[in-house]
Amino acid sequence: MKYLKTPLVIFVLLVIWQTAVILFKIPEYILPTPVSALEHLFLPQPDADYNWVMHIKATLLEIVLAFAVTSVAGISIAILLAWSDAIRRASMPLFVFINSLPIIAVAPLLLLWSGYGLKTNIIIAFLISFFPVVINTGTGLASIEEELLDLVKYLHGTKLQVFMKLRIPNSLPFIFTGLKICSTMCVVGAIVGEFIASDRGLGYIIINSQYTMDSPPIYAGLMLVSLFGVALFGLVSLAERLCIPWARPAGQEL
Amino acid sequence: MSEDRTPIISIRNVKKTYKTRNTELEALGDVSFDVFPGEFVSIVGPSGCGKTTLLKILAGLLPRTSGEIVVDPANFNIEREVGFVFQKPLLLHWRKVLDNVLLPIEILKIDRRSMVDKARSLLALVGLEGFEDRYPNELSGGMQQRVSIARALIHDPKLLLMDEPFGALDAITRERLNMELLQIWEKTKKTILFVTHGINEAVFLSDRVVVLTARPSRMAASLDIKLPRPRAQTVRTHPDFGRYALEIYKDLELS
Numbered sequence: 341m342k343y344l345k346t347p348l349v350i351f352v353l354l355v356i357w358q359t360a361v362i363l364f365k366i367p368e369y370i371l372p373t374p375v376s377a378l379e380h381l382f383l384p385q386p387d388a389d390y391n392w393v394m395h396i397k398a399t400l401l402e403i404v405l406a407f408a409v410t411s412v413a414g415i416s417i418a419i420l421l422a423w424s425d426a427i428r429r430a431s432m433p434l435f436v437f438i439n440s441l442p443i444i445a446v447a448p449l450l451l452l453w454s455g456y457g458l459k460t461n462i463i464i465a466f467l468i469s470f471f472p473v474v475i476n477t478g479t480g481l482a483s484i485e486e487e488l489l490d491l492v493k494y495l496h497g498t499k500l501q502v503f504m505k506l507r508i509p510n511s512l513p514f515i516f517t518g519l520k521i522c523s524t525m526c527v528v529g530a531i532v533g534e535f536i537a538s539d540r541g542l543g544y545i546i547i548n549s550q551y552t553m554d555s556p557p558i559y560a561g562l563m564l565v566s567l568f569g570v571a572l573f574g575l576v577s578l579a580e581r582l583c584i585p586w587a588r589p590a591g592q593e594l
Numbered sequence: 595m596s597e598d599r600t601p602i603i604s605i606r607n608v609k610k611t612y613k614t615r616n617t618e619l620e621a622l623g624d625v626s627f628d629v630f631p632g633e634f635v636s637i638v639g640p641s642g643c644g645k646t647t648l649l650k651i652l653a654g655l656l657p658r659t660s661g662e663i664v665v666d667p668a669n670f671n672i673e674r675e676v677g678f679v680f681q682k683p684l685l686l687h688w689r690k691v692l693d694n695v696l697l698p699i700e701i702l703k704i705d706r707r708s709m710v711d712k713a714r715s716l717l718a719l720v721g722l723e724g725f726e727d728r729y730p731n732e733l734s735g736g737m738q739q740r741v742s743i744a745r746a747l748i749h750d751p752k753l754l755l756m757d758e759p760f761g762a763l764d765a766i767t768r769e770r771l772n773m774e775l776l777q778i779w780e781k782t783k784k785t786i787l788f789v790t791h792g793i794n795e796a797v798f799l800s801d802r803v804v805v806l807t808a809r810p811s812r813m814a815a816s817l818d819i820k821l822p823r824p825r826a827q828t829v830r831t832h833p834d835f836g837r838y839a840l841e842i843y844k845d846l847e848l849s
């Protein structure tokens with residue numbers, strides 16, 4: 341029952357949507373019925389305007405790569421910043437600056453530098469989603485109970501041991517919080533990237549269908565995008581549960 | 595008892611003044627005493643007199659303001675052969691009990707596999723057989739403190755520093771752990787420096803009790819406890835037991 345609630349809610353919403361469109365005779369270019377949106381996905385290939393399989397593959401690849409790159413880079417940056425005060429003081433303003441740039445406005449520049457395609461897309465997704473990973477991991481690394489450090493210190497352990505044995509394990513719950521935020525922002529980043537710098541992918545379909553006022557594929561694309569977002573978020577949550585079995589406050593799971 | 599031996603550690607005129615932004619707090623006034631190999635020495639003193647401070651200075655966790663800590667380098671490596679039981683259990687909540695006990699082994703880069711059996715038997719020694727795979731938050735406060743004792747013993751330290759390890763425990767558990775500690779000490783021939791608020795506890799356990807004055811602390815007295823060993827609960831009815839306790843009480847009062 342627990343796992344059926346969400347699909348049930350979604351199904352009810354779709355039914356309401358379908359009835360409303362038919363009942364109020366809303367023109368298709370404004371709001372198509374969910375059925376006609378989904379139908380578009382299953383049109384026989386030569387007749388369809390889009391090769392959905394190819395576009396889905398492109399978007400999925402971007403999302404997964406962007407997420408992988410951002411996670412690894414974000415966590416590494418945070419560890420580096422926690423390792424050295426000098427590096428942190430010198431570079432933190434830079435990261436805040438990058439994060440506060442409107443990436444959409446910078447995207448044309450990125451396009452000039454690295455051209456159309458996957459690489460530019462991943463860079464855009466990274467720029468949009470790295471900050472929460474860095475900030476959350478950094479908070480986790482810094483939030484170690486001061487007295488625990490004595491455990492390593494009195495046996496003359498190294499700074500590396502302080503990180504490996506204390507700071508990094510202590511920060512895992514924070515890291516996963518960062519990765520969860522990152523997982524949804526990577527999806528946004530990948531789609532934005534496709535708007536600007538791609539000739540394939542669901543973002544490309546959405547922007548292109550808008551020019552031709554063909555709305556069913558837009559809605560089909562949106563549904564798929566949100567599905568990917570939810571799926572990635574779910575995978576990160578699952579990994580969290582497997583990796584940190586000790587940190588499960590009862591009744592407080594996301 | 596040990597005039598002819600070299601001390602394992604010598605505390606010589608150690609002073610500690612904490613400096614904060616606009617105040618100075620003189621914690622250790624001038625403390626000197628020796629600890630000999632195999633001795634069980636207790637430190638008693640009023641709250642805030644600097645007992646924790648002194649142990650942390652010995653373990654290299656705090657710098658001293660002046661004075662000297664002298665060790666016998668031929669017999670004692672102060673960097674690797676100290677075990678510390680802190681006032682709080684300080685377990686790593688993401689590690690299971692067994693892995694918590696093995697932490698010093700990892701820090702000292704000793705082969706972990708060869709020590710797992712030892713960790714299990716230490717846990718059994720402190721009465722925690724069967725809890726190896728639990729997480730710390732599944733244990734009571736007393737059980738957590740016992741894990742921290744096993745952890746302090748895993749690397750077979752020559753000097754064991756214990757900072758009110760049983761302070762937060764109920765009387766019954768405390769008595770039991772006192773007996774266990776004596777057994778461990780007799781079996782392993784460790785040197786133990788034991789901080790406590792309990793006068794009776796100090797008399798029951800120790801070869802010698804060092805009494806510190808209130809801040810800035812100095813040594814008020816050093817009292818040899820010549821009660822028979824091995825000690826059982828019955829030693830508490832020994833006629834000298836009460837005399838020793840009273841004497842420590844007076845030293846604390848006067849200081």
Ligand SMILES: Nc1ncnc2c1ncn2[C@@H]1O[C@H](COP(=O)(O)OP(=O)(O)OP(=O)(O)O)[C@@H](O)[C@H]1O
Pocket residue numbers: 612613614619621639640641642643644645646647648809
């Ligand atoms: N980091 C610190 N900065 C400033 N003052 C401190 C610091 N740590 C301890 N002190 C002060 O030094 C004095 C001695 O502290 P310490 O913790 O060594 O006392 P203690 O004898 O262990 O007390 P208790 O028996 O209550 O544990 C106290 O007055 C305390 O306020």
Ligand SMILES: [Mg+2]
Pocket residue numbers: 645646647681757
């Ligand atoms: Mg103390």
